[in-house]
Amino acid sequence: MAEMRYREALNQALAEELERDPNVYLMGQDISVFGGAFKVTEGLMDRFGEKRIRDTPISENTIVGIGVGSAMTGLRPVIELMTINFSLLALDQIINHAAHIRYMFGGQVSVPLVVRMPQGAGHQLGPTHSHSFEALYLHVPGLLVAVPSTAADAKGLLKTAIRDDNPVIFIEHETLYGQRGEVPDDPDFTVPFGLAAIRREGNDVTIIGISRMAQTAERAAEQLAAEHGIEAEVIDPRTLRPLDLDTILESVAKTNRCVIVEEGWPHGGVGANLAALIQEQGFDDLDAPVGRVTGVDAPMPYAKSLEQIAFPHEEQVIDATLALFGDRKRASRG
Amino acid sequence: MADRPLPPPETAIDWLKSMTLIRRFEERAGEQYTRAKVGGFLHLAIGEEATIVGAVAALRPTDYMIATYRSHGQALARGSEPGRVMAELFGRVDGLCRGRGGSMHMFDLERRFMGGFGIVGGNLPLAAGFGLTSDYLGSDDATLCQFGDGASNQGTFGETLNLAALWSLPVVFMVTNNQFGMGTSLERHSAQTDLQVKGEGFGVPGLECDGMDVIDTWAVTAEALRIAREERQPVLVEALNYRFRGHSIADPEDYRSAEEVLEWSKRDPLVTFADRLIAEGVINEAQREAIDLEAIATVDEAVAFADASPEPDPSSLYDDVYVLSDQVRGWYSADHRGAGLQKGEELA
Numbered sequence: 079m080a081e082m083r084y085r086e087a088l089n090q091a092l093a094e095e096l097e098r099d100p101n102v103y104l105m106g107q108d109i110s111v112f113g114g115a116f117k118v119t120e121g122l123m124d125r126f127g128e129k130r131i132r133d134t135p136i137s138e139n140t141i142v143g144i145g146v147g148s149a150m151t152g153l154r155p156v157i158e159l160m161t162i163n164f165s166l167l168a169l170d171q172i173i174n175h176a177a178h179i180r181y182m183f184g185g186q187v188s189v190p191l192v193v194r195m196p197q198g199a200g201h202q203l204g205p206t207h208s209h210s211f212e213a214l215y216l217h218v219p220g221l222l223v224a225v226p227s228t229a230a231d232a233k234g235l236l237k238t239a240i241r242d243d244n245p246v247i248f249i250e251h252e253t254l255y256g257q258r259g260e261v262p263d264d265p266d267f268t269v270p271f272g273l274a275a276i277r278r279e280g281n282d283v284t285i286i287g288i289s290r291m292a293q294t295a296e297r298a299a300e301q302l303a304a305e306h307g308i309e310a311e312v313i314d315p316r317t318l319r320p321l322d323l324d325t326i327l328e329s330v331a332k333t334n335r336c337v338i339v340e341e342g343w344p345h346g347g348v349g350a351n352l353a354a355l356i357q358e359q360g361f362d363d364l365d366a367p368v369g370r371v372t373g374v375d376a377p378m379p380y381a382k383s384l385e386q387i388a389f390p391h392e393e394q395v396i397d398a399t400l401a402l403f404g405d406r407k408r409a410s411r412g
Numbered sequence: 413m414a415d416r417p418l419p420p421p422e423t424a425i426d427w428l429k430s431m432t433l434i435r436r437f438e439e440r441a442g443e444q445y446t447r448a449k450v451g452g453f454l455h456l457a458i459g460e461e462a463t464i465v466g467a468v469a470a471l472r473p474t475d476y477m478i479a480t481y482r483s484h485g486q487a488l489a490r491g492s493e494p495g496r497v498m499a500e501l502f503g504r505v506d507g508l509c510r511g512r513g514g515s516m517h518m519f520d521l522e523r524r525f526m527g528g529f530g531i532v533g534g535n536l537p538l539a540a541g542f543g544l545t546s547d548y549l550g551s552d553d554a555t556l557c558q559f560g561d562g563a564s565n566q567g568t569f570g571e572t573l574n575l576a577a578l579w580s581l582p583v584v585f586m587v588t589n590n591q592f593g594m595g596t597s598l599e600r601h602s603a604q605t606d607l608q609v610k611g612e613g614f615g616v617p618g619l620e621c622d623g624m625d626v627i628d629t630w631a632v633t634a635e636a637l638r639i640a641r642e643e644r645q646p647v648l649v650e651a652l653n654y655r656f657r658g659h660s661i662a663d664p665e666d667y668r669s670a671e672e673v674l675e676w677s678k679r680d681p682l683v684t685f686a687d688r689l690i691a692e693g694v695i696n697e698a699q700r701e702a703i704d705l706e707a708i709a710t711v712d713e714a715v716a717f718a719d720a721s722p723e724p725d726p727s728s729l730y731d732d733v734y735v736l737s738d739q740v741r742g743w744y745s746a747d748h749r750g751a752g753l754q755k756g757e758e759l760a
């Protein structure tokens with residue numbers, strides 16, 4: 079174990095995989111000389127050279143397409159898009175090509191491609207630079223979607239993503255890059271896809287947090303315990319495709335209540351999807367409707383005062399949780 | 413017809429056979445469409461056979477070929493079995509893509525025919541990706557990427573040519589200028605109508621060929637491939653041609669006159685090439701007839717093969733959505749249902 083930042087954990091994963099497999103290469107804007115907009119790829123050019131750490135022009139759709147083409151013919155590209163906001167320009171290559179090529183050609187080829195990119199609000203960057211798009215990519219069959227919220231998961235999931243033969247959308251979070259965590263240094267350490275992490279155990283309510291919201295959920299859970307006597311079980315799914323629905327359903331069977339927390343918009347969101355699955359598969363276990371906490375249904379405003387109320391914080395998670403208990407729990411407190 | 417010398421007789425005859433097969437195949441595919449054996453869109457390449465056969469003839473078997481939704485001909489020219497191409501049109505299990513892609517999405521990995529793509533301009537970045545693989549692995553495989561005049565207006569055109577030149581990728585981009593993007597004529601969709609110069613600003617030199625002449629197309633493509641392969645310099649080739657049929661089967665063709673079509677049909681690449689082979693004593697009338705009958709027989713067999721091929725089994729619906737492994741244990745593990753026994757399901 080070593081303590082390191084989320085960005086360093088990602089850097090270590092990239093370096094280890096570049097070391098392990100000569101066909102792994104990196105491509106993205108400002109990733110070599112500049113070291114990456116968030117410094118994730120710092121130092122890799124010196125170590126692996128420009129052939130494998132490739133700076134690209136600002137041509138998102140084509141960069142992803144070149145990745146797809148090279149993945150179809152034997153390489154294992156890891157693409158960095160500067161932020162998830164710019165992935166909108168690459169949607170054609172991500173959805174029509176990366177995700178569907180294997181299927182539409184009857185399984186003749188695979189596309190072992192990773193597209194890494196950070197998401198998230200909170201830096202006063204306004205509507206075009208503050209998106210959270212896990213729901214958008216979750217929607218697409220053919221893609222795998224990872225949303226690491228800790229340094230260890232960032233490393234372990236990225237290594238799994240690079241080794242997997244499917245196209246992986248690897249969603250990092252801008253505000254997590256500087257966070258520290260314990261990370262195994264064993265080069266064989268990986269985190270499997272489709273295995274949720276239980277961040278905190280509890281019997282009263284299940285709170286599912288997506289991406290950075292897994293941390294918000296954990297902090298809210300501590301407050302719920304301290305101030306309201308509610309013991310929440312906090313689950314971080316870590317990957318949305320494949321989804322570890324079994325762990326979620328087991329938890330809900332125990333707690334009988336569930337709240338889902340995400341940063342993106344409410345309509346067609348991850349929470350909407352999970353709520354549907356939970357009521358389909360676990361209706362009899364529920365004592366209350368599934369609660370959702372999401373970003374507000376509006377573009378992201380610039381003004382700090384507005385931005386801070388436009389995406390979830392502990393307070394909204396606590397309110398949504400308390401609402402599931404109605405008057406009973408609150409009365410017992412009072 | 414350009415006055416380039418004929419290739420050796422066996423080569424010339426092969427090209428004529430290949431063009432004839434494409435013509436007869438496309439005609440029959442159109443017929444099968446009107447009989448509802450073929451669904452979706454059907455884009456025929458009738459009139460464009462010389463562009464296809466000439467370009468493919470310039471490739472090595474290990475080179476990558478990638479094209480558009482109008483690419484039954486490319487598959488056939490690359491050597492895919494006609495029966496499997498027809499079966500794909502019919503949506504049957506023996507189709508090249510097991511009935512997953514249909515007319516617009518042919519693919520034959522074994523022959524390095526890398527598809528058939530339905531998105532206009534979507535195939536250019538992939539071609540650069542193949543080029544990057546060749547470069548990265550130090551192989552001298554080249555890539556030929558065909559796309560339409562309409563596609564030259566897509567963002568991927570400029571983005572890809574820039575990157576290919578910047579990275580010295582061994583790719584030949586061939587814009588098949590058949591004068592129209594659907595019903596919009598070249599001068600109505602492109603400010604620059606001399607398409608071969610459209611790459612210059614990106615560092616990609618242009619060449620032009622007569623896409624109605626299989627020999628000229630072959631010669632220019634071969635030179636472009638040489639430049640790409642040996643000089644590591646991507647090239648843009650403009651192949652001037654004309655499609656004799658509508659954009660797809662359902663096209664009333666109000667955007668062009670019958671006279672214009674008639675004028676171009678005088679340059680029918682099949683007819684002019686066969687005429688020349690006869691005039692220069694390579695074949696005689698009887699041989700031309702025999703080549704045609706052979707193509708028709710091959711297409712008959714292809715239809716019979718496709719007809720006999722079963723529909724895909726419903727249980728195959730989720731096949732190949734994912735590569736399965738420890739991480740993705742079945743389609744269900746990435747699907748919405750979860751891996752365990754579902755409510756309402758019986759234990760088998």
Ligand SMILES: Cc1ncc(C[n+]2csc(CCOP(=O)(O)OP(=O)(O)O)c2C)c(N)n1
Nearest residue numbers: 482530531532560561562563590592593594
């Ligand atoms: C991105 C995209 N936009 C629109 C279409 C619909 N469409 C299909 S073919 C076509 C015309 C393309 O013309 P061109 O590139 O000249 O190729 P051609 O059909 O003449 O071979 C259009 C607009 C599409 N398939 N993809």
Ligand SMILES: [Mg+2]
Nearest residue numbers: 560561592593
């Ligand atoms: Mg055209």
